[in-house]
Amino acid sequence: DIVRELENGCTSSALLHGLKVLITAGPTREPIDPVRFLTNRSSGKMGYAVARAAAQMGAEVMLVSGHVALDCPVGVRRVITESAADMLYATCEHAKQADLFIATAAVADYTPVDVADRKIKKNAATLHLEMKRTTDILATIKQEYPHLFTVGFAAETHDLMTYARSKLERKNIDMIAANSVAGGKAFDQPTNALEVVWKNGHTSLPEMDKQQLAEALMQLVAAQYNQRKLAQHDND
């Protein structure tokens, strides 16, 4: 059915047709010893919803995920990673072929300086854990591949829009989707709301089911991506 195919071509279902979308999702685990680790409350639900939405819009999706209790969405390729360093490595490996990069993962900002190779015994009354900054995945990818269309996520408990706009400019990325996590909000919940910010605009996506929200977000992403492609084409 040529007519139906043409019609489909005009709907959101093919907005990302033929594009390679790389997505990170979920938390990282920073080991302290073979048993204990530092992590965060990310369930991966938002990232997995974004991966599913991108695949439904015709993209070839690669998902670099932390440990989560979610199945891989249909039509999506997935690799499971452990620490921020592991996730960085896997992301770099797949960024070369990507057209869009969407960083939804809640990557640890700090990781222990030393990892004990045996379980730390609890003899001492106190324990001092020295931690160092992890390598910023978004910044690294943007430095290696400056032309890759990049969407960041920000989870903040306070001053959402200020942080979102500052992150967009500081990291020189194309779009930021920011959500409030005050009082545990957003984590492991079926719904979420997003403030989506780009260089010369922004829009509020109100609280809704994470899958619907992911579809709305991916339509905004596709629109901005296609506008940039057209602008580049005009400049050629």
Add this chain to the structure above:
Amino acid sequence: DIVRELENGCTSSALLHGLKVLITAGPTREPIDPVRFLTNRSSGKMGYAVARAAAQMGAEVMLVSGHVALDCPVGVRRVITESAADMLYATCEHAKQADLFIATAAVADYTPVDVADRKIKKNAATLHLEMKRTTDILATIKQEYPHLFTVGFAAETHDLMTYARSKLERKNIDMIAANSVAGGKAFDQPTNALEVVWKNGHTSLPEMDKQQLAEALMQLVAAQYNQRKLAQHDND
């Protein structure tokens, strides 16, 4: 069918009939800020298998669980707890009515001294996390209820039997089930092996499915519990 009931009474299916069994399971989460926390690799599978086995053997089971990706076993009552302090509180609440206490949870030994009420920003190159010892749940319960029949678990990467015997004596508990977690072994796996130690004996349960293992363990527990009851009766 009186005959069948009598027969059942003689099999393992009713060994814990009428007894109240309190079980802790899974990891705890020690918050650093509203987003980040310290935890460990416990999946809760062994504890949930023990709860299921105890219920099948006729016990009234109360499960105090950390966050896990497991459904509550049929016939078991469950409460979900967050930190070591939360788990201690819930366990104390239910210990008063219990006949047996089986501590399978992987409780954090250390918790941050300060919990930030806002997400810690990643401005600094390093982060020092000061942690203090948590209150020992097993020791607290044993102190409050010295006559409660108590089974501890030990997950060690090295010197399994030495630690198990030392824990049994130091904490003055009735039985210890110890497993090796060297190289991530046992965590989130369907199988496990246990060294079961008590005052004047020990037995090795070889690697098998966690549910079978839990049933074998609970038969040993029931045997020791019933021996102690008989001994107390003789002394009366």
